[in-house]
Amino acid sequence: MECIFCKIVNKEVPSEKIAETETVLAFLDINPKAETHILIIPKTHIASIADPGAENVVGDLVKMAKQIAESHNISGYKLLFNVGREGGQMVDHLHLHFLSGKVTELP
């Protein structure tokens, strides 16, 4: 199993955890493109938004984003899915970018 995000879920690779539920994990992006740059992922391996049924988990990812915003008193933020290499997706495990503050570069 070579997926870096699955390894983060399984604690084989360390991460700075922000929040967690039974099905979703949020952790800091190690290469931040904004003042606050968090990745929110399903714990099960789904490669991409383009996968069949992937749309059924995005509600859970967005719900966690809202909870993080509320608990950190963040009123303005961006939620971004990159799809495919040309869309900027660098890791083939579905992830939602949570960006707030100045965005230095589009992930």
Added chain:
Amino acid sequence: MECIFCKIVNKEVPSEKIAETETVLAFLDINPKAETHILIIPKTHIASIADPGAENVVGDLVKMAKQIAESHNISGYKLLFNVGREGGQMVDHLHLHFLSGKVTELP
């Protein structure tokens, strides 16, 4: 009723429609920030991702994005929600930005 996107749904304001279901409408952004820049909205008025329960409609918006990508043979794209003025949200009716090709400016 002053919401510009509700007026587009009700055809009081014209738009270049891309796709439509019973609950979701997709149309071209009039001020495109990418080669392809489509807005995907719920037909009912929801102000923001931050609204209670808004996470329950994002699956439908993402599903339409996937259908548009497939029907237009777009393999790489970005899906973006802006939340709040500081997050870049300019219209207070929930909308998902579909961006593909060169992004000239972050919406």
